[in-house]
Amino acid sequence: MAATRRPRPHSHAPRALEEVAAIRSHGRRLTRQRALIWDALVRAGDRHLSAREVADAVHGPAPELHQATIYRALDVFVADGLVRRTDFGDGRAVYELAAEHRHHHVVCTSCGAVAHVHDDAVRPALGRVEAESGFRLADAELTFHGTCAACGAATG
Amino acid sequence: MAATRRPRPHSHAPRALEEVAAIRSHGRRLTRQRALIWDALVRAGDRHLSAREVADAVHGPAPELHQATIYRALDVFVADGLVRRTDFGDGRAVYELAAEHRHHHVVCTSCGAVAHVHDDAVRPALGRVEAESGFRLADAELTFHGTCAACGAATG
DNA sequence: ATTTATGCAAACGTTTTGCATGTGT
DNA sequence: ACACATGCAAAACGTTTGCATAAAT
Numbered sequence: 001m002a003a004t005r006r007p008r009p010h011s012h013a014p015r016a017l018e019e020v021a022a023i024r025s026h027g028r029r030l031t032r033q034r035a036l037i038w039d040a041l042v043r044a045g046d047r048h049l050s051a052r053e054v055a056d057a058v059h060g061p062a063p064e065l066h067q068a069t070i071y072r073a074l075d076v077f078v079a080d081g082l083v084r085r086t087d088f089g090d091g092r093a094v095y096e097l098a099a100e101h102r103h104h105h106v107v108c109t110s111c112g113a114v115a116h117v118h119d120d121a122v123r124p125a126l127g128r129v130e131a132e133s134g135f136r137l138a139d140a141e142l143t144f145h146g147t148c149a150a151c152g153a154a155t156g
Numbered sequence: 157m158a159a160t161r162r163p164r165p166h167s168h169a170p171r172a173l174e175e176v177a178a179i180r181s182h183g184r185r186l187t188r189q190r191a192l193i194w195d196a197l198v199r200a201g202d203r204h205l206s207a208r209e210v211a212d213a214v215h216g217p218a219p220e221l222h223q224a225t226i227y228r229a230l231d232v233f234v235a236d237g238l239v240r241r242t243d244f245g246d247g248r249a250v251y252e253l254a255a256e257h258r259h260h261h262v263v264c265t266s267c268g269a270v271a272h273v274h275d276d277a278v279r280p281a282l283g284r285v286e287a288e289s290g291f292r293l294a295d296a297e298l299t300f301h302g303t304c305a306a307c308g309a310a311t312g
Numbered sequence: 313a314t315t316t317a318t319g320c321a322a323a324c325g326t327t328t329t330g331c332a333t334g335t336g337t
Numbered sequence: 338a339c340a341c342a343t344g345c346a347a348a349a350c351g352t353t354t355g356c357a358t359a360a361a362t
Contacts, residue, residue, distance in 0.1 A: 186336075207326080207327080208326090223326090227326090227327060
């Protein structure tokens with residue numbers, strides 16, 4: 001399959017030292033693949049990416065980078081607290097840098113659109129839920145499901 | 157909502173006419189399989205069941221009842237508004253009668269335990285989220301993720 | 313040198329689908 | 338009689354895993 005694949009000598013944008021440090025934070029090894037995956041998340045900013053979208057972003061520079069490697073890298077990042085994983089519960093799960101501001105999501109059950117919600121709109125409720133359930137929700141992220149304005153107008 | 161709210165006996169009574177009517181509500185056909193699946197949900201009360209648990213419950217009386225049929229029946233019930241489906245976002249999805257009181261769930265990310273949360277603990281937040289996002293969350297159900305008391309104690 | 317990470321393929325569990333047969337209405 | 342529902346097997350889906358190889362420390 002891969003005829004001539006030569007290992008690119010450390011490619012394009014100079015990676016910031018802090019990012020390297022972050023990946024290495026828990027004694028992990030800095031590999032070309034992890035750097036690429038990390039870069040994809042950095043470039044995405046506060047737009048979360050699915051595992052598939054990470055693959056798309058990364059397959060330009062490294063077409064042979066396997067999806068399994070992406071899952072493993074993302075798992076590591078999540079385990080190290082560098083990346084946040086959100087499962088929308090409709091078959092989609094997405095990843096974004098933990099450094100982004102904490103926020104919550106609203107997903108349109110009709111068209112799948114996703115919007116962000118500020119934490120302060122939600123925090124008081126978290127306290128009440130903690131009190132009632134005895135669970136700790138310290139850094140909980142919520143995913144709301146509803147109907148977006150566009151779909152509401154169309155259907156309603 | 158039913159006009160006459162009879163105190164639901166915990167036991168499973170002979171199939172009530174209202175239940176038959178419910179299944180038929182949208183011109184659906186009342187089949188043996190659907191009746192069994194429905195009964196499983198009724199017997200479960202406010203304990204939600206996974207698709208697999210419905211299968212287990214139903215395979216006593218009808219061992220040949222195929223899992224695909226269960227998914228199709230549950231889809232129909234959900235489409236007709238008789239059953240509520242909740243996807244916990246950790247690979248588990250569960251079903252319960254829509255007639256049960258509306259409530260929300262807290263899932264322990266460590267052990268998977270699930271607790272219920274009353275709607276009034278949460279409703280004010282829903283309004284704020286609606287305002288901020290422009291989404292409509294009328295009958296939204298939330299799934300919170302956190303650490304249950306037992307796991308919190310164990311881990312520190 | 314040692315340990316960890318990768319590529320690959322294969323396995324996984326859940327859900328969906330095409331099609332022939334069977335059943336409620 | 339007819340449309341609809343079922344059983345079955347097979348496929349789709351996203352994700353995980355075992356293992357030999359490769360690369361980072």
